[in-house]
């Protein structure tokens with residue numbers, strides 16, 4: 001488990017009457033916000049330590065700073081690889097991937113920082129994908145005795161990971177259960193709009209309202225301004241949006257609430273657009289996501305594919321990494337996963353595979369034995385040069 005926060009400044013809105021177990025301390029203050037997220041933080045924290053242990057053993061002459069930074073560098077590379085190669089295509093589809101294009105190297109003139117519009121609206125598209133129930137599954141992918149977790153019981157509940165079976169049941173649930181399907185009648189589930197952080201707020205919060213209010217707080221230009229910025233058509237009335245928002249009920253609601261498309265908040269308009277084929281977002285969010293993901297990649301001097309960041313052989317190994325393998329290597333006792341954890345088991349054949357059949361990152365390539373190229377099999381490394 002991650003260390004307990006022990007008074008460190010983390011966002012910890014747990015209900016102390018529920019359990020004496022403290023919140024966890026992680027690299028991001030939000031790690032306790034819901035049990036699925038806590039499980040993911042635990043997983044990557046362990047991946048770091050697993051790699052650091054191996055590096056220390058292979059390179060006894062490395063001091064602790066070197067071990068830490070080399071492990072951190074590899075974990076960052078694995079995350080970049082998994083995010084851009086395995087996850088992003090499901091979010092922005094083939095059209096988005098074409099817009100993003102291939103990696104062409106570091107561009108020092110690009111600003112990689114997160115834009116206001118990405119953080120405050122576009123990337124919050126994820127709020128519409130959240131399943132209202134966190135499924136918790138045992139080794140045979142059946143419900144655990146403690147049962148599944150309605151989301152409102154998972155908010156700020158670190159104790160559930162300690163006392164209700166560790167991280168494995170949550171991770172299995174995440175890979176074996178679909179995300180929420182957006183429907184014209186429901187874009188966010190009611191756990192988020194009616195019961196957000198209910199345990200510790202006298203009146204539960206509403207994530208949709210928070211997002212809308214935050215956009216106004218930040219003085220974000222509205223939906224139609226961003227469509228113009230993205231070279232998309234700019235509607236003068238709600239009928240002109242019928243290609244983007246096909247549900248007339250949704251357009252009528254917008255008409256009643258906003259009067260004119262120019263008044264629509266970006267997060268609302270962007271979320272309500274029909275998804276582009278093969279993507280999970282409509283054209284406006286697609287444009288804004290592609291812009292951020294392009295800048296994050298080309299504007300990052302340490303991007304894992306930037307030549308000279310890793311040795312060629314190390315890069316080959318990094319490209320073997322999958323989130324499924326990270327779960328295998330760092331779960332409490334995960335024996336089987338899906339080959340592609342971003343696709344439902346029923347959508348792939350075989351549905352599940354044993355961990356031992358998955359490729360892995362051969363850490364021996366990080367043996368610091370020489371300045372030339374290193375060629376390793378599982379047991380030996382040979383240095384040329």
Ligand code: HEM
Pocket residue numbers: 033034118119120123124125126127130151207210211214
């Ligand atoms: C159960 C799951 C989740 C909950 C309870 C949740 C809740 C929240 C809350 C309370 C905020 C702060 C709202 C505000 O006051 O402005 C927030 C911000 C945000 N959320 Fe979520 N969220 C969840 C999942 C997601 C997912 C899956 C994504 C994206 C894929 C996402 C993206 C964001 C972003 C980008 C922000 C703004 C962060 C920043 O500006 O620093 N969230 N979320």
